[in-house]
Amino acid sequence: TTVGRYFKNCRVMSSMQGSIEILSRQAFYLYNGKKAECQRSMDWWHMGEDIFTFKCLEQLGVEASDIGEGVLDTYCARSMSCVQHHGLPNCSLPNVALFHPLKSRDQFEKCWKEIQRVEQSSMEQ
Numbered sequence: 057t058t059v060g061r062y063f064k065n066c067r068v069m070s071s072m073q074g075s076i077e078i079l080s081r082q083a084f085y086l087y088n089g090k091k092a093e094c095q096r097s098m099d100w101w102h103m104g105e106d107i108f109t110f111k112c113l114e115q116l117g118v119e120a121s122d123i124g125e126g127v128l129d130t131y132c133a134r135s136m137s138c139v140q141h142h143g144l145p146n147c148s149l150p151n152v153a154l155f156h157p158l159k160s161r162d163q164f165e166k167c168w169k170e171i172q173r174v175e176q177s178s179m180e181q
Contacts, residue, residue: 059082059086060079060081060085061080062077062080062120063076063079063120064120064122065122066129066132068132072106072109073106073131073156074105074106075127075129075154075157077106077109083118098111098115125151126153126154127152127153128145128149129145129154129156144157145157147174148171148173
């Protein structure tokens with residue numbers, strides 16, 4: 057019987073963070089059915105939902121895989137070259153599909169424009 061799989065998206069902390077949470081169907085159903093069990097066994101009040109989900113999946117024995125490249129979460133940045141001022145992601149980096157955190161519409165729109173600028177310049181080369 058398989059218990060499914062989830063994807064770690066933060067190499068620095070070897071964990072799954074809130075920028076994107078990917079679970080297989082089996083892992084989701086197992087988590088959904090046993091979440092109360094996890095709550096009884098850990099001090100979850102002080103955790104964000106992403107860390108609680110990650111720790112619960114580990115406790116339930118769900119296998120993990122690394123996402124690898126394509127995710128830029130400044131909370132998990134290995135080096136400051138990935139981070140612009142005010143802790144925002146550097147949206148000019150190529151080969152990145154997900155930038156986090158962008159907590160306002162203005163931040164999202166600035167990042168979107170930078171992504172489009174980088175994409176346009178790479179097409180012209």
